Amino acid sequence: MLSNIFNYDNPVWRFIGKFCDILILNVLWVLCSIPIVTIGASTTAVYYVTLKLVRDEEGPTIRSFFRSFKENFKQATIIWLILLVTGLVIGCDLYFFLMLRTGASMFRTVMVAVFGGFALVYLFIALFIFPLQARFYNPVKRTFFNAFFISVRHMLHSIGLIGIDIALPLLALFFLPILQPLLFMFGFPLLAFINSFAIVGIFDKYMPKEAEEDGFSKKDVTETE
Secondary structure (H helix, E strand, O other), X not given: OHHHHOOOOOHXXXXXXXXXXXXXXXXXXXXXXXXXXXXXXXXXXXXXXXXXXXXXXXXXXXXXXXXXXXXXXXXXXXXXXXXXXXXXXXXXXXXXXXXXOOOOHHHHHHHHHHHHHHHHHHHHHHHHHHHHHHHEOOOHXXXXXXXXXXXXXXXXXXXXXXXXXXXXXXXXXXXXXXXXXXXXXXXXXXXXXXXXXXXXXXXHOOOOHHHHHOOOOOEOOOOOO
8 A cells, every 4th residue: 555655656646746847837937937038938838848747748847848948949939029019019909998088989899899809819829829839840920820720719618718817816816815825836837737638639639640649749730621
């Protein structure tokens, strides 16, 4: 019985090991995101590791993180800067029309609806684009297209994941303070780990057979219908 308890293949130890990996990832993600411009590369690296954790393909966490960080740095940084500028534009426009107190109410309502739609599309793309960058070889333009296509095709998953990503921090900050230490310890990588359970199942639908046999070596995404 004792041998089973201290066996590192025991499900309990494996579960604890995954959360230790997430704790390490949080430290790495925070440190590597400090320059701001590197957030894209560090987020891609987090997803590279969490997608492997979900598939029980654990490797050396720190080495895997920095390997992905280095390999994806240029393209992930371009993607992040595009998202950053686009997000600022959409956010400022949406805020402006929400705060608009003068003018025709119909015009205000229409513009809020338009930019609210843009914001939703933006969230859909942001949800999948860094996991796609971590998993597949594609040019920037194709990665954006695939992120949009997959998010819309799997809209229920997209809405559910966005809801979880927003609800958990809000619960911790305003309704369940007991969760705040966990949020501080595990941070964004915990959300990425939760997202990865759904994302792995979605990605498997677009994976060539040889990619499944090779585990998580990066392959081109298959052409979608």
